[in-house]
Amino acid sequence: MIEVTANDVKFSAYRADPEGAPKGAVVVLQDVYGVNADIRKIADDFAAAGYVAVAPALFDKVKSSIELGSDAAAEGRSLSAEVGTDWSLEAIQATVDTVKDAGKVALVGYAWGGFLAYTAANRLKGVACAIGYHADGLLEGVMEKRRIPTLIHFAEQDPEITEEEMIQFRARRPDVSAFSYPDATRGFAYPASPAYNAAAADQALERTLFFVSQFVVGQGPIQLKNSGAYAQAKTEKKGKKKPEADDMGPPLD
Template identity: 65%
Template sequence: MIELVAGDESKFSAYRADPDGTPKGAVVVVQDMFGVNPDIRKLTDSFAAKGYVAITPSLFDRVKLNVELGYDEQGVSEGTTLVKEVGADWPLGAIQTTVDAVKSAGKVAIVGCGWGGYLAYASANRVSGVACAIGYYGDGVVEDYHEKRKVPTLLHFAENDPSIPFEDVIQFRANRPDVSAFSYPAAGHGFNYDGHDSYHEEAAQKALDRTLFWISQYVEGQPPIALKNAGSYAQAKTEKKKKKKDDDDLGPPAA
């Protein structure tokens, strides 16, 4: 764990994992209501294994330190209370501080689940220096559809989620066509954590594949397309134009 200082001078900890070699960029992983628990640390480590600096801020530190909750009734109850107590403004400020702490690694993506999914969605418009945002079954996202997203945003919803009715997801898609929103028919809330009772391996893998593609596209950027005749165009300014041969691939023949 490392220590960071928010804009209001309050201190908070963060779990950081670094990749081997030069990083491709950075991923800020936003905790759920259960704190920086083993599942969140595992998710953070997985992004580091893919070549990104990965970091998870402890967003409950303002009200309670070292929170790691289970997924039982007691954990849900305590997590709900902490979410209400800490609010959203300070966590978003802490996310901004976290983004600033890793931006030297390259472009920065934000990924979150549950409460963290909502904060990731909100960060797209309220946190600067973010290349893209990804949210999993974010509580409150479907009600927050009025503003157009400022950065590319990807969302994952479970179709069997009692806390986010699928009819609301359908309406959200209609209201926010600028957001890429995928749904998973057999999955429920919490499908992304293998420590959760609702873990759904197939949905989690599909969502991860889409998430990694999204991050590679907006954090790393698209690799250059290698065209057969790219060399002749690239050297056009430095070499004399050569006589065209019959087998040159410079486009379709004239009609």
């Protein structure tokens, strides 16, 4: 565990480092159960894939070392509401800053953390891409154009996200890559969860790793002037004098 500070509040973060030089970094954002064994395992898996992985314990703002069981969702939601979005974004930015020396940084969040990843993508600096699993509250900010590449994994049997909400999200945010998993429910990517679905989890992880590799390891897409989302490069200003070039072809004999 490492210690990080955001707005004078200290909090811990679970960090896992890869063997050898890192490809980049992944900030893993917790659900309402805290930085528990599932979240630590996910961080370890990203480290095994070659990334510095760090999972901030956002509940530390209220009480340290909180790990809740699957039957304590109501308590977890109460804690997440008490922590709040604004400070959480500050804490995520502070966490991103601790790993930016490893290269580009991706955000990967689960449920509440998926909502935070989606929101942080348009608020924070130094983030290359964002991925959310069964993210909460996406329709609240659905009309805001994405500033960086964003990927969402929907569980079609999720009791908290209706099919209509998934359809609305896809219709309103065509700039977001969105996949759904027919036989999966909330928590399908957690190996220790009763909801674990190996087929859906493996497919989602493959897509997540490809997405992270594309935008953290590789070069991100370049935005042409006035072309929409995902600005990654500045365009040349109008009126700027171009260097002279000889376009007369080869010299005549």
